[in-house]
Amino acid sequence: MASLSRRIVLAGLGAGLAVAPSWGQGAFPSRPVTLVVPFPPGGGTDVGARLVAQKLSERWGQAVVVENKAGAAGQIGADFVARARPDGYTLLGGNIGTQAINPLIYPKLPYDAETAFAPIAQVNELPLVMMIHPDLPVKTLADLVAMAKARPDAVTYASSGAGGSPHLASALLEKVSGAKMLHVPYKGGGPAAQDLMGGRVTFLFGTILEAAGHIRNGKLRGLVVTSATRSPALPDVPTIAETYPGYAANSWLGFLAPAGTPADIVEKIAADVRWAVDQPDVKDKFLSQGATPMATDPVRFARTIAEDRKRYAVIVAEQGIKAD
Numbered sequence: 001m002a003s004l005s006r007r008i009v010l011a012g013l014g015a016g017l018a019v020a021p022s023w024g025q026g027a028f029p030s031r032p033v034t035l036v037v038p039f040p041p042g043g044g045t046d047v048g049a050r051l052v053a054q055k056l057s058e059r060w061g062q063a064v065v066v067e068n069k070a071g072a073a074g075q076i077g078a079d080f081v082a083r084a085r086p087d088g089y090t091l092l093g094g095n096i097g098t099q100a101i102n103p104l105i106y107p108k109l110p111y112d113a114e115t116a117f118a119p120i121a122q123v124n125e126l127p128l129v130m131m132i133h134p135d136l137p138v139k140t141l142a143d144l145v146a147m148a149k150a151r152p153d154a155v156t157y158a159s160s161g162a163g164g165s166p167h168l169a170s171a172l173l174e175k176v177s178g179a180k181m182l183h184v185p186y187k188g189g190g191p192a193a194q195d196l197m198g199g200r201v202t203f204l205f206g207t208i209l210e211a212a213g214h215i216r217n218g219k220l221r222g223l224v225v226t227s228a229t230r231s232p233a234l235p236d237v238p239t240i241a242e243t244y245p246g247y248a249a250n251s252w253l254g255f256l257a258p259a260g261t262p263a264d265i266v267e268k269i270a271a272d273v274r275w276a277v278d279q280p281d282v283k284d285k286f287l288s289q290g291a292t293p294m295a296t297d298p299v300r301f302a303r304t305i306a307e308d309r310k311r312y313a314v315i316v317a318e319q320g321i322k323a324d
Helices: 003-018 042-062 072-082 095-105 141-150 165-177 189-197 208-216 263-278 280-288 299-321
Strands: 033-037 064-068 090-095 117-126 130-132 156-159 182-185 203-207 221-225 250-259
Touching: 033 042, 033 072, 033 156, 042 064, 042 090, 042 208, 042 250, 042 263, 042 280, 064 072, 064 189, 072 090, 072 095, 072 117, 072 250, 090 095, 095 165, 095 250, 095 299, 117 203, 117 263, 117 299, 130 280, 141 221, 156 165, 165 182, 165 203, 165 299, 189 203, 189 208, 203 208, 208 221, 208 250, 250 263, 250 299, 263 280, 263 299
Parallel strands: 033 064, 033 090, 156 182, 156 203
Antiparallel strands: 090 250, 117 250, 130 203, 130 221
């Protein structure tokens, strides 16, 4: 695993950012661009992608059309982009699941995740929040861990599916705390949240965007967040790192192109994405949703993917995590 980061960065620089003449004539873009979101509408990845797409449309004077191609934990949409013509007109709104986690838990992806895409830019960071039922008799994360240690497997955690970021955030908590907890996977975050509200499981990690409504209306309580610092959207909720320093299990949104997309097009899109994310209204919207604006260049984004994949590879191997 020591060379994983180097391999992914080189893949992004070699296959994805290879210097080649741009497709077509004239300035890019000269026609509408399709941004594929490989998940259903309404989630954190979709909402963030649409926000940036709107700004890019304004800057380019060309429509940036968001298409949701959901299924197989993001594989269907990602595969569509991987097979698209590498000209910058078909992009992927990927996240930590599609780029860093899926290659670890799915033995046969329809594409090579290390070489099929040219990273363009990370757009934001999406912390998760641990939600518990309001009647659960714990006030702090330390209380919850103590409960789990006193009664092994009595504390259960739901997830939106085996191998997803909520599952791995919980598995990482088990690792750093030394507590054993029972995983209860669901087919989606909605059913998991319903059972949590019904008191049938102990806790569930979800993005702040997805969880904030349940927390504000009192149906659930936010116990901790996974970011390094407290979220402006939930300022009273402490971080896991306050109890276990160094803990980090955030998701993120980033844009990618098919490998082989000309370097000048990748760099232009990356620069314009950074411009879009830097706009005050975009920043404010992200922060209100619990996301941290974070636009990076292609090389830094490639490194982020590699670092996340390396970190989660340890958890996946230790716990024998496989996709449903």
